[in-house]
Amino acid sequence: MAPMPDLPRRRLCHVSEVNEGQARGFGRPGAAQDDLFLLRRNGQVHAYLNACPHLAGAPLPWRKDAYLSPEGSAIVCGAHGARFDPTTGLCFQGPCLGEQLRRADIMIDEKGNVFY
C-alpha cells in the first residue's frame, strides 16, 4: 500500500472514476492545458505527464480528456499523431519513435483516492 501522501499533494479523483479504456486529465483551474492524465488499461491505472516527448511540453490530447485512440489501444498525440503504449508510455509510431512519456508521480491511498 502506498504511504499517505504529504500535504502539498492535491487530490485528483477516486480510482473508480477512471474507467477501463478511458483517460482523464487534471490541471490547474483555468490553465490552457492539463498537467497530467490517468488512464486505466487491463484494470491497471497509469499516470503520465501531459507532455509529448516530440516537442517539449506539447499537450497530448486533441480535446479535454481525449488522450486515447478511439478503440483505446494507444495514447495518441493530437499534434502530429505520435502513438504510445498505454501501459509503458513508449512511443511505437510517430515523430518521437522510441521515446517515452514521463510517468506522473501519483499516490493512491488505502481508500483509493488518487493524489498528485
Next chain:
Amino acid sequence: MKIVGLDTLIFGVEDLAIAGQFFRDYGAIEAPIEGGLRFEALDGTGVEFYPADDARLPAAPVAGCQLRKTVMGVSCAEDLEAIRAEVSKDREVRSVADQSIECMDNSGFLLGFQPTIRKAFHLPSEQANAPGAASTRQVNRLGVDANQTIAPRTLSHIVYFVPDVAAAEEFYVRRLGFRCTDRFEQVGPFLQPMGTLDHHTHFLIGAPPHMQGVEHFAFHFGGPTDVMLNGSRFVEKGYQPFWGPGRHLFGSNWFWYFNSPFGCHVEMDADMDLHDASWRHRTVQLSADTSQAFLTRVREKWSPGPGTPKHGAYA
C-alpha cells in the same frame, strides 16, 4: 498552369463521428456525401473523411498519416491538360473522373487536380476604424458581436513533413509552376501556385522519413476577430490549443493552431499577405522571433472589478 489552391483534403479516419464533431465545432458547413463526411468553407472548398479501411480510399503515404489525398483546383480544363502533359513525362497520371486527374508528388503524397469547385461569394473583410484612415467601418456598425455566426471562408494551406525538401520543392516549382515566396533556412519553402496571390498554399518542412505526413492545414477566416472569437469558442468546447493566437511574420497571417484527432494540427488563420511575381522571397533562420510578430496564450475570461479573486486574476 493556373492552380488556384486547395479544393479538398481527403482523410481516412478511425472514427467518423469524432471527425464530424470536430469540424462542426470548428464552424465548417456540413455537405452530405456518400459513405463519409464532408465539411466546407463558404466557397465550397473543404475536407472529407472516410473510414480508414474504406476500399475506395487511396493508400496512406506512410503508416500513421491520415491524409490520403490533396485535391487542388485549377482555373479551367486547359490547365488540367497542361498539368497532364507536363507531369506524365516522368510519372503516371490517372484520370479518376470526368475532368479530374491524379498523380504522386516527389514525396509520395497523392495529388488530385480538377477545375476548381470554388464558388464566388461576397462578404466584407473585417473592417477597422483608425484615425487618419480613409476607409472605416460604417457609422453605427458594430465591430464585434459575441454571438456572430463564424464560418471558415476558404481552405487556405497545407504543411507537409517531407523527407527530402529539395526533391519535394522541385516538383512543385519546376513541374507545377509554384513560386517560393519565403524560406526558412534548413526547414523549407513557402509555396504559391500561379492562380492565387496568397502568400502560401503549401509549406514544406524537412523531417526524417518516419515523420512524413502533415504538420497542419488551415482555413482562412474573415479577420483577426473571427479567428480570436471562433478559437475562443473552440477552447470553451474543450479543444486543446497548441500555438496561438498570434501573428506570423512570413505571410502576416493571424494564426491559432489546435490539436486534432487527424494526426496533425488544424489552424484557423486570417489576413494573409498577397504577393505577385514581382515579390522576391526572403530567407531567414527559423526561430521564435522570425516565426511570429507576437504570441499570446489562452486564459480563462475574467474582468477587473467585483468578483475578482482576493489575490487578483493575475496569478
